[in-house]
Amino acid sequence: MNPFAHIKNLLYPNPKVKSLDGLNGLERADAIFHNLVAEKKVPGMAVTILDKGEEMLQKGYGFTNTEKRTKADPKQTVFRIASISKCITGLALGKMVEDGIVNLDASFYTYVPYYPKKKYDFTLRQLAGHTAGIRGYRGKEFALNQELSIKDSILVFKNDPLLFEPGKGYLYNSFDFVLLSLAMQEASGISFQQYVKEHILIPLGLKNTFSPVEINVGSSGVENKTKFYTKKALCFAEAVSVNNAYKLAGGGYLSTCEDISLFGQSVLEQKLLNNKTYGQLLTSQIINGEPTYYGLGFQVSTDEKSRKFVGHVGSSVGAYTNLFVYPEQEKVIAILINCTDPKVQPVLDEAIDCVLKT
Numbered sequence: 001m002n003p004f005a006h007i008k009n010l011l012y013p014n015p016k017v018k019s020l021d022g023l024n025g026l027e028r029a030d031a032i033f034h035n036l037v038a039e040k041k042v043p044g045m046a047v048t049i050l051d052k053g054e055e056m057l058q059k060g061y062g063f064t065n066t067e068k069r070t071k072a073d074p075k076q077t078v079f080r081i082a083s084i085s086k087c088i089t090g091l092a093l094g095k096m097v098e099d100g101i102v103n104l105d106a107s108f109y110t111y112v113p114y115y116p117k118k119k120y121d122f123t124l125r126q127l128a129g130h131t132a133g134i135r136g137y138r139g140k141e142f143a144l145n146q147e148l149s150i151k152d153s154i155l156v157f158k159n160d161p162l163l164f165e166p167g168k169g170y171l172y173n174s175f176d177f178v179l180l181s182l183a184m185q186e187a188s189g190i191s192f193q194q195y196v197k198e199h200i201l202i203p204l205g206l207k208n209t210f211s212p213v214e215i216n217v218g219s220s221g222v223e224n225k226t227k228f229y230t231k232k233a234l235c236f237a238e239a240v241s242v243n244n245a246y247k248l249a250g251g252g253y254l255s256t257c258e259d260i261s262l263f264g265q266s267v268l269e270q271k272l273l274n275n276k277t278y279g280q281l282l283t284s285q286i287i288n289g290e291p292t293y294y295g296l297g298f299q300v301s302t303d304e305k306s307r308k309f310v311g312h313v314g315s316s317v318g319a320y321t322n323l324f325v326y327p328e329q330e331k332v333i334a335i336l337i338n339c340t341d342p343k344v345q346p347v348l349d350e351a352i353d354c355v356l357k358t
Contacts, residue, residue: 014038015062026057029354032347037062042320042342043229043236046074046257049355050265050332056355058258064226064338066236072338074257078208078215078225079336080244081255082314084323088209088263089177089249090297092196093128093184094277102187104128104280104296111183116158122166127180128296129170129285133162136173143317145241150182150192153246170285170292177250177297184249193248204266209255212245225254226338228318239318239340251316257336264311264325264332267298282310304349307356315341322348329356 015038018031026049036042044062048055060072096102102111104125109115111124118133126132135157144156157175164171181192188195193211201209208224215222229236244252255263270278284291284300293301298310307326314321320342322335333352337344 014040025354025358029351030057030059032351032354033059033061036344036347040236041231041344041347042337042339044072044077044226044339045335045337046072046077046079048074048257048261048332048334050261051358052330053265053269056331056358058261066227066229072226073224076208076224076256077336078210078254078256079321079338080228080316080319081253081260081323081336082251082316082319082321083174084255084260084312084314084321085249085251085253086177086297087267087312087323088196088200088253088297089181090128090281090295091267091272092192092200093124093180093296094273094281095199096184096188096195097280098273098277102184108132108179108183111186112179115154115179118162120162120165122162124180124183125296126166127176127183129292129294130172130176131168131170131285131287131292132166132176132179133164133169133171134173134175134179135160135163136171136175142174143240143242144246145243146246147243148246150178150185150246150248153178154182168287170287170294172294174247174250178247181249200272203272204263206255206259206263208259209253209263211248212243212252212254215254224256228338228340230318230340231342236339242317244316251314255336257334260321260323260334260336261332264323264334267310268325268327268330268332303352305353305356313345320344322352324352326356331356 017035017038043066044064046060049057058074064070064072064077105123107121122132185192228239230239281296299312300310302308309324309326311323311325320337324333
């Protein structure tokens with residue numbers, strides 16, 4: 001963004017803030033989402049909400065390009081989905097298990113024998129559930145902008161010791177999923193990206209879900225890709241450039257809100273995989289007798305009103321995302337925002353609560 005962009009943006013009339021007085025349910029939720037843009041808390045966002053597979057709300061708010069005032073579109077705009085990528089990886093892992101390609105409780109070294117040996121062994125299940133002891137990001141590693149393959153990227157952390165004995169602790173991180181995707185592509189004999197496309201994206205009809213590599217080489221999603229922003233004091237500035245290809249499994253995919261809602265609906269209906277496999281993916285790991293509230297690629301928890309959900313919150317450079325699947329209410333909620341963590345989760349939670357009361 002040029003240095004005068006925030007001045008230029010101030011000259012454009014922003015949407016007016018809507019009063020919430022007297023509003024309830026979906027109408028109130030819609031106004032809350034609208035006000036996030038009107039109050040300049042987010043540059044743009046898309047929301048899709050399904051009730052028993054039927055569309056309750058599908059709407060774009062704000063802008064994919066704040067200078068050109070290009071409007072967000074839930075069907076067309078391609079956002080980074082951040083850690084919702086882990087849910088896609090979870091399904092791919094489940095598919096490999098069903099097809100006998102990998103074993104969840106096999107040693108990681110069965111598939112990647114060249115990885116430096118650690119004090120303890122660890123399994124694919126432990127990687128997928130964040131209980132393997134692998135470290136998280138240090139410094140600005142979350143914003144790496146290098147052309148690294150999945151295999152090459154392990155140079156960043158492969159020589160570091162485990163932080164705890166696998167199975168004895170929990171630490172959420174994306175390097176777990178770098179290793180998981182490496183094991184998956186070594187076991188399958190094809191790239192992780194190709195396996196996911198052939199066995200998850202195409203079967204589920206997710207035509208607007210892409211890897212960063214596909215976006216960069218001219219896929220159909222390029223023209224609809226949002227710009228990515230970071231919130232500043234007076235404006236939204238363009239986010240730093242990053243290359244998320246190496247961490248595709250943990251936070252690299254890009255998609256439309258409509259596609260993410262379809263993905264969520266497939267989880268609700270337990271399409272593609274068998275019930276036993278979904279049971280493993282959507283059951284919290286237990287560490288030292290306590291739940292981690294994380295299954296295999298999926299958050300498994302309850303909200304403030306004790307309603308059970310599975311899905312994921314995602315946060316990455318230029319993106320903040322929610323995917324919540326509520327089995328008992330049979331609702332799927334997908335929210336994609338084109339800004340590095342704008343600190344609006346409590347507001348999103350309020351809107352979601354309105355939807356669930358409908």
